[in-house]
Amino acid sequence: MFDAPVETWYLWVGLALASATAVGVAATLPRAPPPDAAGAAATVDSVAASAHQTTGLHPLSAERARIGPYRLWLSEDGETGHATFAYGPVTPVRRDTALWDVLHGTPPERAFGTPADFQRAAADARDRTPEWRSRERLTIRRVSWEGVDVTLVG
Template identity: 50%
Template sequence: MFDVPVDAWYAWLGLSLASVALFGVGVTLPTSPPPAAADAADTVDRAAGAAAPVTAEHPLDAREVRIEPTRLGLRNDAGTTHATFAFGPVTPAARRPGLTAVLRGAPPSSRFDSAGALCAAASTARDRPARWRKVDGPLIVRRVVWEGCDVTLVA
């Protein structure tokens, strides 16, 4: 009574359009999972909460990263994820030559005149607005303690 005759042209046209739409949805689905921001934030927290100065690395499965003093964002083709740090604030060290050198292993005294200068540079870096940056390697975290200045650098 309510059946559509199979030989009707509009039934075949509707089925064809539905198939094309379903194919289009299938093609646009992501092929990989969103990046794991919580895992990267855990690495930062372990370094920031350590009792002694420490350096840690975490491989990133994202194309872009945004590091803020209290949280981290990662994004790739599958989506964007964020995670909040339990220990903080941390200092984003990207594009800050002195802080980047210390993050990569240089002694703080080789880049800064005093511990106060290191703390001031870290404070300035934390006050700048965070931007999305291309990922060019693993996430590097270094906790530095120098004459009363205790900072956690991340890039």
């Protein structure tokens, strides 16, 4: 009794609009979850929280990574995941710098003249704007040298 007849034109227009809306919503859903930034941040935090000089590695399954003093971003196929460090600030390290050498095992006293130089280089690295870089893994190293405690991430 209260049903609309099937021949009613507005019923077909409404059905077409509802179908188009459903297809549009389905097309905008992400195809894959964002990269696991929380796992990488947990590895950084475990090294940063250590009471001793420690080194850690974390493999990344993302195309690009951006590291800041308090946060990490990972990007893969247009999806971006991010996580905040619980034990920040950390020092993001760029390639071909003295900090990069320290990150990969060079003692800080060989890479820098004084602890003040080391501390200044770490502060300058933390002040830079984070940039996207391609990475296969994160290397994390906690270094202490005559009162200068730094967590290097690169």
